[in-house]
Amino acid sequence: MAKTYPVVIVGSGASGGMAAWALTKAGIECVMLEAGPMLDLEKQSELRPIYDLPFRGFGTPGRFPHVTQASEANENAWLDEKQNPYSHPEKDPYYWVRIRMGGGKMNRWGRAAWRLSDLEFKAKDHDGFGENWPVSYADLAPFYDRVEPIFKVSGRNEGLPQLPDGQLLVDGSPESPANQRFIDAAKKRGIPITKPRRATGTLASSLNLLLPEALATGKLTIVPNAIAREVSFDAKTGLVNGVHFVDRRSKRDYFVGGKTVILGAATLETTRLLLNSKSTRWPNGLGNSSGTLGHYLFDQIYVKNVVQALVPEARLSRAARGVTGGAGYIVRFRNLKPGQKENGFLRGYTYDFGSGGGINPKYIPKYGEPLLKEVADLANASFSLTTMGEVLPRFENHVRIHPTLKDDWGIPSLHIEHRYTPNEHAMAKDSMEVASELCRAAGFEVLEAHSQMVPPGESIHELGTCRMGADPKKSMLNQWNQSHEIKNLFVFDGSAFVTGGAQNPTLTILSLALRSSEYIVERMKRGEL
Amino acid sequence: MLRRHALSALLATPSLWSQDIATVHPETVAETTLKFFSPAEFTVLEKLAGQIIPSVGGRAGAVEAGAPRFLDFLLSKSLPKDQQAYRAGLAKPGSLALLEKPWTYAEPADPQERFLKRLKDDLFRATANSREWAAGRRGAGVVSYFKAAE
Numbered sequence: 001m002a003k004t005y006p007v008v009i010v011g012s013g014a015s016g017g018m019a020a021w022a023l024t025k026a027g028i029e030c031v032m033l034e035a036g037p038m039l040d041l042e043k044q045s046e047l048r049p050i051y052d053l054p055f056r057g058f059g060t061p062g063r064f065p066h067v068t069q070a071s072e073a074n075e076n077a078w079l080d081e082k083q084n085p086y087s088h089p090e091k092d093p094y095y096w097v098r099i100r101m102g103g104g105k106m107n108r109w110g111r112a113a114w115r116l117s118d119l120e121f122k123a124k125d126h127d128g129f130g131e132n133w134p135v136s137y138a139d140l141a142p143f144y145d146r147v148e149p150i151f152k153v154s155g156r157n158e159g160l161p162q163l164p165d166g167q168l169l170v171d172g173s174p175e176s177p178a179n180q181r182f183i184d185a186a187k188k189r190g191i192p193i194t195k196p197r198r199a200t201g202t203l204a205s206s207l208n209l210l211l212p213e214a215l216a217t218g219k220l221t222i223v224p225n226a227i228a229r230e231v232s233f234d235a236k237t238g239l240v241n242g243v244h245f246v247d248r249r250s251k252r253d254y255f256v257g258g259k260t261v262i263l264g265a266a267t268l269e270t271t272r273l274l275l276n277s278k279s280t281r282w283p284n285g286l287g288n289s290s291g292t293l294g295h296y297l298f299d300q301i302y303v304k305n306v307v308q309a310l311v312p313e314a315r316l317s318r319a320a321r322g323v324t325g326g327a328g329y330i331v332r333f334r335n336l337k338p339g340q341k342e343n344g345f346l347r348g349y350t351y352d353f354g355s356g357g358g359i360n361p362k363y364i365p366k367y368g369e370p371l372l373k374e375v376a377d378l379a380n381a382s383f384s385l386t387t388m389g390e391v392l393p394r395f396e397n398h399v400r401i402h403p404t405l406k407d408d409w410g411i412p413s414l415h416i417e418h419r420y421t422p423n424e425h426a427m428a429k430d431s432m433e434v435a436s437e438l439c440r441a442a443g444f445e446v447l448e449a450h451s452q453m454v455p456p457g458e459s460i461h462e463l464g465t466c467r468m469g470a471d472p473k474k475s476m477l478n479q480w481n482q483s484h485e486i487k488n489l490f491v492f493d494g495s496a497f498v499t500g501g502a503q504n505p506t507l508t509i510l511s512l513a514l515r516s517s518e519y520i521v522e523r524m525k526r527g528e529l
Numbered sequence: 530m531l532r533r534h535a536l537s538a539l540l541a542t543p544s545l546w547s548q549d550i551a552t553v554h555p556e557t558v559a560e561t562t563l564k565f566f567s568p569a570e571f572t573v574l575e576k577l578a579g580q581i582i583p584s585v586g587g588r589a590g591a592v593e594a595g596a597p598r599f600l601d602f603l604l605s606k607s608l609p610k611d612q613q614a615y616r617a618g619l620a621k622p623g624s625l626a627l628l629e630k631p632w633t634y635a636e637p638a639d640p641q642e643r644f645l646k647r648l649k650d651d652l653f654r655a656t657a658n659s660r661e662w663a664a665g666r667r668g669a670g671v672v673s674y675f676k677a678a679e
Binding site for chain 2: 036037039044045046047048049050051052053055056057058060061062071073074075076077101249305361362363364365366367368369371372447448450452
């Protein structure tokens with residue numbers, strides 16, 4: 001029997017989970033469609049010796065050509081690429097990394113929780129490129145303030161305009177001598193460093209922090225294995241009225257009614273769903289008079305191990321306990337002044353760094369007994385950094401529906417085109433040079449420095465393609481994540497982003513979802529939704 | 530046996546289905562036949578394995594850890610480009626001194642250097658992930674395995 005709910009939420013990850021949390025607590029009944037199973041993660045995992053796995057930890061050959069995060073131990077956690085194909089130009093690989101299970105990608109997030117600032121929200125005002133968000137930092141700050149305590153974000157406030165202070169559990173841990181030397185070297189060059197900001201505690205995800213509280217209200221109904229294929233539009237009212245979905249296991253087709261529809265299926269799945277929701281009224285995708293749906297795809301560049309160094313006095317690990325250890329974060333320091341374009345690129349980048357632990361034997365130019373001795377001697381001597389940089393949103397980086405390719409449920413697949421441009425390449429190169437200089441100044445031995453970015457998508461920070469904006473001609477959504485054209489359609493996930501900075505996006509997704517959920521509550525109370 | 534005795538004997542057994550029956554992995558008692566490498570290629574591979582990751586101080590090296598035979602199995606299931614890299618590499622492996630050149634993120638242009646560096650990586654991993662390597666190291670090689678969902 002088709003029920004009609006006040007709200008249908010597609011997706012149970014960060015944005016869907018937060019929508020359910022905020023709406024049900026305000027007494028609004030919601031049905032949530034999750035494309036994957038709801039799992040008891042404790043029962044789902046067990047300890048196994050790596051040598052008993054069929055491929056000794058090398059992974060099943062060819063199973064995940066685009067998911068470098070997949071290991072043989074966790075292969076089953078990622079979405080199967082054969083059942084769920086997509087395409088990209090042969091020369092421009094795109095690594096689309098997906099998870100389908102209750103809680104979404106939050107089950108595997110790195111838990112880095114950074115705020116954006118007006119350097120991102122008002123990026124156009126700063127350097128003239130792209131568009132501003134229709135929200136400012138001041139609009140979002142009160143919601144960041146409320147989300148951080150839910151996820152118990154630890155870190156250290158620095159009072160920097162490019163990295164706003166938060167409601168943090170104070171991380172007052174001392175620095176290891178190696179990290180302190182590096183921090184001092186950076187300080188001398190005016191480069192700010194802070195502690196990592198991390199959501200602490202096991203998982204810290206939608207699955208254990210948002211969904212249980214939403215369910216406890218008695219107002220949330222979760223349908224697992226429900227793969228949304230089309231948002232239904234009523235041409236008479238000009239409103240959406242529900243969602244068609246396919247049951248993952250039986251492949252049976254269903255429809256559930258909704259007076260308001262919130263999409264939180266993750267950036268590209270949400271856009272795919274909107275593009276697939278075509279009708280006479282919306283030949284180019286739902287709510288897409290602007291022609292921007294699918295466009296302005298961006299993510300963040302990652303230069304993994306941009307520098308791999310070793311800390312000389314940490315050689316012979318037993319003698320050098322306590323020399324290394326701990327992690328840190330280099331805050332954006334490039335192009336902070338309006339209109340600046342240092343070293344030939346706009347915007348900026350950050351680094352994660354850490355010391356301690358062993359060095360991958362591939363970095364050690366030896367073999368035989370000398371190799372094994374060196375591996376043992378350097379067991380605690382590693383120092384490495386990874387660059388994370390802003391990617392400029394460009395119209396030509398886009399997704400569209402593939403003319404023939406479909407998934408196992410008959411839903412048309414995406415074709416993804418995303419190329420990095422000279423701006424990203426110049427940024428990566430600059431980050432290599434700065435990281436090398438800092439390591440040498442700290443007295444570390446640089447084993448390898450490079451500036452090769454991972455393929456677009458690999459950061460799992462894909463953003464844009466259904467962006468917000470003040471101008472309906474140039475964007476899909478208003479400042480409340482609400483369709484400019486269909487007032488009961490909302491998009492809460494990363495597809496709504498206008499720019500992304502270099503900061504991990506989850507905290508901003510959660511905060512925006514909370515803000516827009518409260519807008520929905522208010523409009524519903526007034527009878528306007 | 531009285532019926533109630535039989536019944537109580539059954540009840541005293543925790544569960545017939547959860548008893549720990551000791552088993553072994555086939556690798557510990559049996560050897561696989563070569564599926565991918567020719568005997569000549571395998572001879573070259575075993576020699577290189579012993580040189581690159583030797584047994585030191587009674588610790589298992591690549592040969593003792595069965596790394597060459599595991600690589601034969603892995604490559605028999607691998608993509609053609611990986612199979613080709615091994616075929617070409619073992620036909621003309623080059624001098625091990627190439628492994629003393631610093632590692633670079635970009636793949637080396639010299640095919641022999643490229644192959645040997647890859648071989649070193651694969652051998653190290655196959656050795657470090659073996660039961661022989663884990664033996665005597667507490668907690669070594671244990672991973673949290675995520676089971677397939679229905």
